[in-house]
Amino acid sequence: MNAVLAVLKKELIDGLRDRRSMMSAIIFPMIGPLLISFMFNTVTERQRESQDVKIPIVGAEQAPGLVDWIERRGYEVVEGPLDPEAAVREGTVDFVLIIPEDFASDLAQARTAEIELVRDGTKKDVGASIGRARSLVESYGRMMGRLRLIARGISPQLGQPISVETVDIASERQRAAHFMIFIPMYLILAAFITGMNLAVDTTAGERERQSLEPLLINPVSRMSLLLGKWLSAVVFSCAGVVLTMASLVLAMRRVSWQELGIQLNLGAPEVAGVLLATLPLAFFASGAQVLVSSFARSFKEAQTYISLMIIVPMAPSIIAQLYSLGNEWWMAPIPVLGQQVLMTEVVSGEPVSLLSYAATGLSSLVLGLLCVWITARLFTRENVVFGR
Amino acid sequence: MIHIEGLQKHFGAVAAVDGVDFDVPDGQVTGLLGPNGAGKTTTLRMLYGLMRCDRGHMEVDGVDVVRDPQGAQARMGILPDSRGLYPRLTAREHLRYFGQLHGVDGASLEARIDRLIHDLDMGGIADRRTEGFSQGERVKVALGRALVHDPNNVLLDEPTNGLDVMGTRAMRTIIRQMRAAGKCVLFSSHIMQEVSALCDRIVIISAGRIVAQGTPEELLEQSGHDTLEDAFVTLTGIDEVTR
Numbered sequence: 001m002n003a004v005l006a007v008l009k010k011e012l013i014d015g016l017r018d019r020r021s022m023m024s025a026i027i028f029p030m031i032g033p034l035l036i037s038f039m040f041n042t043v044t045e046r047q048r049e050s051q052d053v054k055i056p057i058v059g060a061e062q063a064p065g066l067v068d069w070i071e072r073r074g075y076e077v078v079e080g081p082l083d084p085e086a087a088v089r090e091g092t093v094d095f096v097l098i099i100p101e102d103f104a105s106d107l108a109q110a111r112t113a114e115i116e117l118v119r120d121g122t123k124k125d126v127g128a129s130i131g132r133a134r135s136l137v138e139s140y141g142r143m144m145g146r147l148r149l150i151a152r153g154i155s156p157q158l159g160q161p162i163s164v165e166t167v168d169i170a171s172e173r174q175r176a177a178h179f180m181i182f183i184p185m186y187l188i189l190a191a192f193i194t195g196m197n198l199a200v201d202t203t204a205g206e207r208e209r210q211s212l213e214p215l216l217i218n219p220v221s222r223m224s225l226l227l228g229k230w231l232s233a234v235v236f237s238c239a240g241v242v243l244t245m246a247s248l249v250l251a252m253r254r255v256s257w258q259e260l261g262i263q264l265n266l267g268a269p270e271v272a273g274v275l276l277a278t279l280p281l282a283f284f285a286s287g288a289q290v291l292v293s294s295f296a297r298s299f300k301e302a303q304t305y306i307s308l309m310i311i312v313p314m315a316p317s318i319i320a321q322l323y324s325l326g327n328e329w330w331m332a333p334i335p336v337l338g339q340q341v342l343m344t345e346v347v348s349g350e351p352v353s354l355l356s357y358a359a360t361g362l363s364s365l366v367l368g369l370l371c372v373w374i375t376a377r378l379f380t381r382e383n384v385v386f387g388r
Numbered sequence: 389m390i391h392i393e394g395l396q397k398h399f400g401a402v403a404a405v406d407g408v409d410f411d412v413p414d415g416q417v418t419g420l421l422g423p424n425g426a427g428k429t430t431t432l433r434m435l436y437g438l439m440r441c442d443r444g445h446m447e448v449d450g451v452d453v454v455r456d457p458q459g460a461q462a463r464m465g466i467l468p469d470s471r472g473l474y475p476r477l478t479a480r481e482h483l484r485y486f487g488q489l490h491g492v493d494g495a496s497l498e499a500r501i502d503r504l505i506h507d508l509d510m511g512g513i514a515d516r517r518t519e520g521f522s523q524g525e526r527v528k529v530a531l532g533r534a535l536v537h538d539p540n541n542v543l544l545d546e547p548t549n550g551l552d553v554m555g556t557r558a559m560r561t562i563i564r565q566m567r568a569a570g571k572c573v574l575f576s577s578h579i580m581q582e583v584s585a586l587c588d589r590i591v592i593i594s595a596g597r598i599v600a601q602g603t604p605e606e607l608l609e610q611s612g613h614d615t616l617e618d619a620f621v622t623l624t625g626i627d628e629v630t631r
Contacts, residue, residue: 211470213470214471214472217466217468220458
């Protein structure tokens with residue numbers, strides 16, 4: 001036990017003095033908030049832009065009723081360009097409505113009047129403003145239709161045999177959780193990345209520095225040595241997760257969620273729940289990294305293995321998403337997937353049982369310990385110790 | 389005291405160590421002498437428990453190395469073939485870490501560290517990080533951490549490798565001090581002068597076998613030569629290869 005503590009203390013001092021380890025433990029948590037601020041500011045910006053859409057119309061004088069209808073709904077009608085197609089192609093406007101000369105007469109004689117909407121189908125990001133323009137015109141058309149029926153003494157409902165009403169059963173918080181799907185992902189990555197350097201340095205690093213042999217001749221069991229090394233990586237990983245969570249929370253406080261139509265409650269209980277779900281993952285992440293890097297002869301080799309390895313724990317969650325599997329009982333004990341399910345529940349505001357926390361956390365702890373035990377066994381083998 | 393009997397080790401079909409027997413008594417310096425690839429490092433690695441022997445028996449102060457490797461390791465101070473340091477730790481922290489791994493701690497450990505820093509003349513570098521240390525300074529740190537638990541048996545694998553003249557002289561002084569303190573010292577070398585300058589007893593190993601052992605005088609007698617170097621060449625059979 002004393003040996004475990006001695007190793008843990010030494011590795012932590014060593015890690016704190018290592019620029020590489022500190023960089024990954026500090027920089028990674030800092031990138032997340034930057035990403036969030038950028039992402040959400042772009043989204044809100046775009047929403048704000050799409051709200052004050054200017055609607056360019058060619059031949060507006062043919063349809064004063066339509067113009068009036070649009071303007072009363074708070075949009076600005078502007079004079080359309082002389083060559084609409086060229087203007088849309090060049091991107092000076094997103095779209096143009098063209099009202100043909102016989103529009104007024106068609107309308108007057110109750111024929112279907114056509115309005116042309118010129119757009120560039122390859123531009124995806126203008127879909128919202130085009131959709132809005134289209135629905136404005138269509139709702140004007142429906143209003144006209146109803147008036148005509150009423151003028152002929154017919155109930156407008158006859159012309160609308162079916163109406164679809166959408167009922168969104170997802171609560172606002174659930175929608176927020178869906179929107180926030182990347183926060184669990186980012187925290188999971190934090191657990192893997194912030195402790196990685198230490199995990200590599202304490203195993204493959206020992207071999208690269210040729211300090212493994214002097215270390216192993218001390219009268220200490222391999223398991224004690226590796227427990228100390230593993231725990232030091234776990235400490236870094238946990239610190240990284242807490243730091244990431246703190247900076248994410250700080251960043252999200254600054255985003256105006258109401259503008260996005262999302263209600264996000266990230267109070268103390270949610271933060272605690274997310275941390276409780278993520279932190280045990282550090283046991284597994286560090287254990288797997290210690291095991292994998294013990295096969296490597298050098299730091300670089302270990303990093304290569306580990307960056308490949310990061311795909312493996314991600315695989316179950318990717319598969320689960322591909323087949324859109326919900327929350328199944330067998331997911332809890334699978335590292336990464338279990339944490340993801342747990343965190344999504346916490347952020348959605350659903351009650352999470354202690355059993356789910358325990359199943360997910362314990363499984364990560366046990367699997368982490370198993371990795372350490374295998375590594376300890378490996379370190380009794382001559383070809384592993386001497387890198388043959 | 390170290391006792392080795394019938395030691396064998398194969399790497400695949402190659403017999404690296406093929407029936408090695410010798411004893412290392414307390415209060416003496418014993419040299420394990422042999423050309424490169426003779427099996428010196430492999431023998432030592434089995435003795436300090438990092439390699440398993442295929443056959444044989446090894447005891448350190450009566451503790452069976454195979455049955456109780458940690459018990460044997462606790463009785464040995466070892467300067468192994470690879471002597472990598474932690475570049476971000478100071479010399480003193482190296483000594484403290486290894487002391488703690490040997491179960492020494494607290495005031496007695498600090499006192500021991502201060503003693504070693506004085507004995508090994510490390511005062512100027514004790515609290516500097518080892519990054520950028522010269523070869524001589526690195527060996528001092530490696531030796532210091534090997535001796536921090538004040539072991540009765542000292543194993544040194546080619547201790548003067550990479551040392552300059554001053555470093556080599558300092559190492560000899562340290563080895564003599566250990567002998568004076570009644571320690572059991574075993575060091576390996578492929579350099580004749582090195583061994584003849586220090587050793588009470590010499591064990592010559594070649595191609596995994598002990599070809600001769602005894603005091604320098606006994607070896608001269610066995611080989612029929614006037615100088616130890618000629619004796620070494622004859623006894624190891626190097627001359628047959630080069631001729």
